[in-house]
Amino acid sequence: MSFDILVLHSDRSTGMNFVQCLQEAKRQGWGKDINIIGLSSHPLRMQLCKNDATYLFDEDDTDIVKHVGRIEKDIGKPIDLVYETKSAVYMLDISKLRNRLPVFLPPHELVEVFEDKFLTYKHLSERGLPVPETHLVNSPEDVEAAFRSIAKNAVWVRETKGQAGLGAFSASTPKEVIGELTQRNGWRHHTVAEKLPINTPNTWEDQLSSDFFPGEMVTWAALYNNGQLIGSQVRKRLYWEHADLTVSGVTGYSGANMTVSRRDVHDLSDKIVRSFDWKPHGAVGIDYVADENGKIKLTEIQASRFYTSTYPLALLGLNLPKLYIDVFRGKETCNDAINPCPEGMIYIQRFGAESVMIHRDTILSELSSGTSRPKFAAGSLGNSSHGPLKHEF
Ligand SMILES: Nc1ncnc2c1ncn2[C@@H]1O[C@H](COP(=O)(O)OP(=O)(O)O)[C@@H](O)[C@H]1O
Ligand SMILES: [Mg+2]
Structure with missing residues (x-):
């Protein structure tokens, strides 16, 4: 019998990254019984989805239980897991339906806190944890x-x-x-x-180091199983792409992310998630921005789903969506994989270009020579001098 996962808003970047990770794992022989179903409200954008099957739905019809029922009737069996890829009201709605839909989420009271940035702030500031x-x-x-x-x-x-x-x-x-x-x-x-000092003109050498400079953005993505860490990775977000399109310069579309092996960020993040009344369970992420002294301050906790950029991590050996399904299904996984990805790997993306994965040393040497040659697309990483990890987590 198949294991059917339903990805909501699967035609957006977060859903697409999640599904790309699962398809990558399937190509490598994992999850032969897994059937990835996605919902999309856009008949053209849905052509970009890599789901095994994509169902069109009317976005104004927010009755998810009804949509699930329709798909279950079509496939002739229950959906095994519903994964929401959008935050705020969408996540809260799914969380409230947990008695009627199979989900892998924190307790509802905590979803309420994580989805509200002020409630998150209050909890953390009362405990002396670093927040603006x-x-x-x-x-x-x-x-x-x-x-x-x-x-x-x-x-x-x-x-x-x-x-x-x-x-x-x-x-x-x-x-x-x-x-x-x-x-x-x-x-x-x-x-x-x-206001944290975003837009500080740090040099490229500083930005491409593993130290933190004023205004730099740092993220931590993790997966837990009933209090046990499965895996986590720290990255710097080097800039927002298409920043000129919004008033704030924030677009939610990372131009480049670089892996950094900062154990201290993992330890702080682990302490933060354990400051809540639960055994951490499922997907958890934290966004930070560095203050004037390069000390990171938390701006949001993103629990309940992974961040958008999961695919680059999977290319580097940490396939969090695959592990998420394994944990949900009670299968054996790795434990305590803290910053398992090679350090200094940068994933660069922009609309209209093939994404590239490259090591910072290449960029630093190009900075001094002032010239560059075409790079392999990220999907053909195996051809580059910094190939994927031999060992998969
Ligand atoms: N206090 C702040 N000062 C300056 N910039 C901020 C501050 N809080 C958030 N930002 C900017 O907004 C971005 C997004 O914030 P974040 O907390 O990740 O929320 P979301 O991803 O939901 O928008 C950050 O990466 C940072 O660039
Ligand atoms: Mg964020």
């Missing part, structure tokens, strides 16, 4: 008070729930913030935070 000072604003007076308390030249405003920089902008006066929040009716669901 943040205020939930319910009125113009709250904005004035936040500016007085933060006492810096600029603040960072954003929605409490969402992804890809939803509602984010930088401001240097209360008037700007009040005007914008009034216009968008944003009271009670926006925060005003200390």
Whole structure:
């Protein structure tokens, strides 16, 4: 009998990365019984999906139980796992349906905290964990008070729930913030935070090192099984691609990610996830930004699903989606694979170009020579001098 996984919003980058990882594992002989089904609301974009089967659905019809029922009728058996690839209201809705759908999620009370960036902040700041000072604003007076308390030249405003920089902008006066929040009716669901020094002009040599410099973005992606770490990896996000398309410069589309083997980031992240009342279970990720002293501060916890860029990690040997399914099915996996990927591997992507995986040393030597040659696409990594790990985790 097949094991059928349903990927929601499978025609978006996060879903596509997740499915690419599973298909890569299947090509290598894993999960012969696994059937990957995806939902898509776009008859053209769904042509890009690599699901074994993709079902078209009407995005305005949010009755997921009904969609699942339709697919189950079609395949003649129950769906075994539903995986949501979008945050906020989508994740909360799926979490609330856990009695009717098979999901692999944290307890619902925790999903509520992780999906709300202010609740996450409150929990962590009360425990002395590193976070930028943040205020939930319910009125113009709250904005004035936040500016007085933060006492810096600029603040960072954003929605409490969402992804890809939803509602984010930088401001240097209360008037700007009040005007914008009034216009968008944003009271009670926006925060005003200390602005971390993003856009600091760090040199390429600094950015391509494993140290952290002001404003750099750091991410940690992990998978747990009832309190036991399965695997985790730290990366630096080197820049947002298409940053000119949004007011904040945040697009949710990483231009380049580089693996860094920072055990201290793993240890801090592990301590953070264990500060909640649970045995960590399933997919967990954390985003950080480095402050003026290069000390990282947490801006969000992304539990319940993986970040978008899972495929590059799979190319480097850490296939988190495959392990996620194995854990859910109670199969034997690796344990404690902390930063297993080779260090300094950079995955570079941009619309219109084939993605490339390259080691930082190549870039550093090109920086000094001032010339470059065409690179292999990431999928043909085996041909490059920095091939994939011999050992798969
Ligand atoms: N306090 C802050 N100061 C400056 N930039 C921030 C701050 N918080 C978030 N950002 C920027 O927004 C990006 C996205 O934030 P993140 O917390 O990952 O939320 P999401 O991915 O849901 O938008 C960060 O990588 C960073 O570039
Ligand atoms: Mg994020």
